Amino acid sequence: MSLARKRILIAKPGLDGHDVGAKVIALALRDAGADVIYTGLRRTPDYIVRIAVEEDVDMLGLSILSGSHKELVEDVIAKLREADAGDIKVFVGGTIPVEDHEALLKAGVCGVFTSEMKIDSVIGAIDRELAEG
Amino acid sequence: MTDPFPRRAIARELSRVVNAPVGDVLAEIGDASTASARRIGITGPPGGGKSTLISALAAHRLEKNRDRTVAVLAIDPTSPLSGGSILGDRIRMDAIADLPRLFIRSVPSRGARNGLCDNVVDLMTTLERHRFEEILLETVGIGQAEIDVRELVDTVVLVVPPDAGDSVQAMKAGIIEIADIFVVTKSENPAARQMAAEIRGIVGARKSASPPAVVMTAANGSGIAELSDAIDAHHHARDNGDTAERRRHYHLKALIGREIDAVLSGNGEMARGDLRSSYNRLLQHLRRY
Numbered sequence: 001m002s003l004a005r006k007r008i009l010i011a012k013p014g015l016d017g018h019d020v021g022a023k024v025i026a027l028a029l030r031d032a033g034a035d036v037i038y039t040g041l042r043r044t045p046d047y048i049v050r051i052a053v054e055e056d057v058d059m060l061g062l063s064i065l066s067g068s069h070k071e072l073v074e075d076v077i078a079k080l081r082e083a084d085a086g087d088i089k090v091f092v093g094g095t096i097p098v099e100d101h102e103a104l105l106k107a108g109v110c111g112v113f114t115s116e117m118k119i120d121s122v123i124g125a126i127d128r129e130l131a132e133g
Numbered sequence: 134m135t136d137p138f139p140r141r142a143i144a145r146e147l148s149r150v151v152n153a154p155v156g157d158v159l160a161e162i163g164d165a166s167t168a169s170a171r172r173i174g175i176t177g178p179p180g181g182g183k184s185t186l187i188s189a190l191a192a193h194r195l196e197k198n199r200d201r202t203v204a205v206l207a208i209d210p211t212s213p214l215s216g217g218s219i220l221g222d223r224i225r226m227d228a229i230a231d232l233p234r235l236f237i238r239s240v241p242s243r244g245a246r247n248g249l250c251d252n253v254v255d256l257m258t259t260l261e262r263h264r265f266e267e268i269l270l271e272t273v274g275i276g277q278a279e280i281d282v283r284e285l286v287d288t289v290v291l292v293v294p295p296d297a298g299d300s301v302q303a304m305k306a307g308i309i310e311i312a313d314i315f316v317v318t319k320s321e322n323p324a325a326r327q328m329a330a331e332i333r334g335i336v337g338a339r340k341s342a343s344p345p346a347v348v349m350t351a352a353n354g355s356g357i358a359e360l361s362d363a364i365d366a367h368h369h370a371r372d373n374g375d376t377a378e379r380r381r382h383y384h385l386k387a388l389i390g391r392e393i394d395a396v397l398s399g400n401g402e403m404a405r406g407d408l409r410s411s412y413n414r415l416l417q418h419l420r421r422y
């Protein structure tokens with residue numbers, strides 16, 4: 001399994017107060033063999049980036065339900081680059097309207113996973129993305 | 134924020150070391166001098182309050198000595214079913230996660246069954262190469278299997294939550310031998326004082342120089358200064374003369390152990406036949422390496 005020995009950070013930036021989705025993803029990734037770090041609710045981009053750097057994760061998943069996904073994603077990606085960690089792949093999950101997906105992909109995320117998606121296909125997509133290296 | 138150490142580079146080095154076969158580890162840290170950090174082990178049952186305690190302790194020690202650099206290695210168990218893990222210790226270390234002179238790393242236990250992870254000693258050496266002055270090591274569990282931590286650190290702090298009846302049993306069974314300091318956590322629980330008294334009773338009867346039992350509450354920080362002072366007192370009182378040698382022995386044994394694991398799991402023939410010829414075959418194989 002290609003998720004073995006992969007380190008993945010699941011983070012919740014912004015102000016929304018639900019992390020059921022983030023926890024479901026975290027557990028599914030663990031069950032697929034990954035080492036998963038979870039931040040807890042309401043983290044700032046600075047905080048998330050520092051953890052991503054310290055933990056040297058292969059991938060960072062941002063779970064956002066608050067609607068401010070564009071700003072948060074751009075901020076996190078810019079700060080990753082500043083920290084010389086622009087190679088860490090970023091995906092976004094949560095309630096993200098379809099019309100915003102394109103812009104997020106342009107901003108540099110490798111995938112957008114909405115709450116309607118089946119968990120298996122999310123894990124499969126993450127797996128393929130990490131296998132590409 | 135300007136970092137007092139190359140955070141990104143250290144993080145990557147730790148990843149290389151944790152995944153590398155022994156030969157590569159030696160290439161990475163093989164020239165490690167005797168630079169040595171103060172190593173403090175925090176062990177105890179799951180949910181006992183170890184991560185919460187480390188957060189308060191690191192904050193206190195960084196505050197008290199502002200030139201100090203501190204690294205935290207927090208080991209969490211790997212699921213034997215999937216080989217994956219949830220590394221959850223960091224959530225409890227929120228309050229300190231942005232301190233500049235601090236570095237926190239979460240580590241999965243992988244195959245190790247002793248509450249540690251196979252190459253934790255390589256990780257510590259890597260941190261020491263970057264001149265961290267203190268390393269706080271969080272390990273999982275309580276029982277005979279964790280006695281290894283004794284070999285790895287200067288001071289062992291055993292965390293005991295007030296409701297841990299099985300910890301008391303374990304202490305009676307001998308785990309007290311490994312603890313230098315006891316901490317009863319969650320002391321707003323009325324059972325905490327009694328637990329501390331019970332520990333003092335067990336320990337006092339067993340050891341000549343009784344290790345201290347500190348009672349602490351994470352919520353208001355009470356007990357943290359006392360614990361920090363007890364750690365310093367233990368460090369100054371112990372005989373540090375053979376530390377470097379003992380650590381080197383442990384490190385060599387750990388490296389050889391991994392080499393043996395690699396040979397045995399990669400070659401089914403190795404363990405065939407009678408014991409003596411398997412042993413000789415294994416030795417020969419290791420020599421060739």
Ligand SMILES: Nc1nc2c(ncn2[C@@H]2O[C@H](COP(=O)(O)OP(=O)(O)O)[C@@H](O)[C@H]2O)c(=O)[nH]1
Pocket residue numbers: 177178179180181182183184185186222225318319320321349350351352
């Ligand atoms: N009431 C109370 N709860 C605590 C205290 N210290 C830790 N906890 C809680 O105990 C639980 C486990 O703590 P944690 O530090 O993760 O334990 P660990 O598994 O030993 O690392 C968490 O919910 C903490 O908030 C304390 O002093 N008082």
Ligand SMILES: [Mg+2]
Pocket residue numbers: 183184185221222271
């Ligand atoms: Mg913990």
